[in-house]
Amino acid sequence: MKAELILENGVRFKGKAFGYIKETVGEVVFSTGMTGYEELLTDPSFAGQIVTMTYPLIGNYGINLDDMESDGPKLKGFVVREKCDYPNNWRCEMDIDAYLKQNKIMGIEGVDTRALTKILRDHGTMKGIITTRGKDLSENQIALKFESLNNKNVIRECTIKEKYEIAGSGKHIAYLDLGTKTGLIRDFKSRGCRLTVLPAFTSAEEILAVNPDAVFISNGPGDPKDVPEIIETVKQLIGKKPLLGVCMGNQIINLALGGNTTKMKFGHHGGNHPVKDLKTGRVYITSQNHEYVVCDLPEDVEASFININDNTIEGIRHKKLPIFSVQFHPEASPGPLDAAFLFDRFLEVIERGGDNA
Template sequence: MDAYVALEGGHVVAARGRAPGTSRGELVFTTAYTGYEESLTDPSYEEQVLTFSYPLIGNYGVREDRFESDRVHPRAVVARELTDDVAEWLADEGVPAVDHIDTRDLVTDIREGGAMKCGIAVGDDVTEEDALAELEACKAMSEHEDIGAQVSVAEPTVHEGDPDGTYADADVALVDCGAKGSIVDSLVARGADVHVLPYDATESDVAAVDPDLLFISNGPGDPANFEAAEELVDTLVGEVPIAGICLGQQVVARALGGTTEKMDFGHRGVNQPVRDLKTNRVVMTTQNHGYTVGDPGDVLDVTQINVNDDTPEGLDSDELGVITRQYHPEANPGPNDSLDFFDDVLGLTESRTTAAPADD
């Protein structure tokens, strides 16, 4: 199959087609060299074209038990070499894929020019013009105003916690802005009942759960487009403990007086170093985001930073019972250095779950 990748600015790169179709999205890259199944099923890649910087993708096959959601989320996939297993999986999913492309050069372009719009055309009779037409129709990430609807549950769902878990009495209201499955798994394994709510859940939806913890998940796109989740945080802060991961950190920061901004090319990979400002301990983390907290505001303390660029990786407020992380503590893929995050946030529920009942 022929294949063409049209880059913002009009440059077109020829490639080998591995899965047919035409598509478009924001071109980004990940430095992860394992975990391609988890990356490809991560909802945070919605409306993006994912480039793998590692040269061989697919060398240990495809297993559904590693998936983070029920489908592939990138609009298209670019690699130096894709195995047949991965190419066939992407073709079955209807996701265009190309390889035999110099991904070193492509990643350099993204690092120097930032994440960019692109169009892709793959097939037996496609032309450069087909890829350029897709590029012309491509929208900026901030213009996908209702992207949450593409990745969130439509109706509330409940995942029952392990009855032998440490936090078996805790109820978590998880606002699904594009949550990875392993986030839910991490909470359930510790005993919490996880009530997954749509991204546009209302205060009454949360009240119906009567949660011991409000959790804002990861997700794709601009945090400014998740106004309902931001409003929930603004309304419930101080009444119930609040946690957030990735986009969730950004949403919480915005709700509590902070600002967010788009990064040049973001953090995507499994080797992002994060330093804890209290302990000076550095951990390696899994990350996937193109926006970050600019000014955290006056309420939240920056407790962790990225070693490479000093962007906020952790925001806390002991007074309000808020803990957020920009990276993915649940890993999948990636190092397990930060799994204690889930114990920390569920620890916030103890005062509620152990409180004595009021006298009649």
């Protein structure tokens, strides 16, 4: 079935529909990952977005349900140059078309993803519609569909509903789930941590009531400024418990400390982003997925990592309090394992309970 991707600036890309056939509206972004599409599809940080894959062939090793990073896809749509209809891998359980059908996600293939990526790089992230009835939509109808897109509640849609416990003999971490990837939980578990996983809008009083050794704020979708309640909660925890964060957690912590965040032109999405540790000078290749970055650091906060490509801040640490967070994904799901040592650094911060340098 023929389909079109219609961008907010009026540019249209023709292609062929696959997955679950429906009309969908989302924020169009691109990811540079060559592999890892299973983890990408199930990363809650893509909630509300239509994801374009820059690598031209997607789906060649199929889908297996062991590699999912959440209970299912949260993204609005999927754009590829070519999907593989005959995947070949011993772990494969279904092809990508069947998986998107099963999870009611619209896809479009045959798109010139190179041209689309160049538009997004030049003009920035913008809204888009994937539809099978592009010729029948008037300009007014298209405008109304763009206006209907509202991503302000994506964290509420992606967080867990009830808290749960994960047993462990190590440090007890109150784990605030803003739309977490299971890879983060898996790496804490592998280090023996005991986790109390909490919904995103849990109050500071409820978090402190579980008596954790530290509080971890996870990754999640959307604009951190859309959740002032969570920022206020983290603000109330400052100085009471060590604070650790990844991705959205990094942004929330900076806002709670009095800093700021800003939206990037086209974000960082993929597994090939170089970041520099400002303490050691070493560069790591990292997995990233975010549209916003921290800026205007508070007086007692310093950058711990920067992005080599664009000099954006990739991590922060407090100069006096045990507070440490990074913008990239140390669990590398998907991506390189360069930054996995950060889980050990997190635990060192908890152990010291003071200077986290």
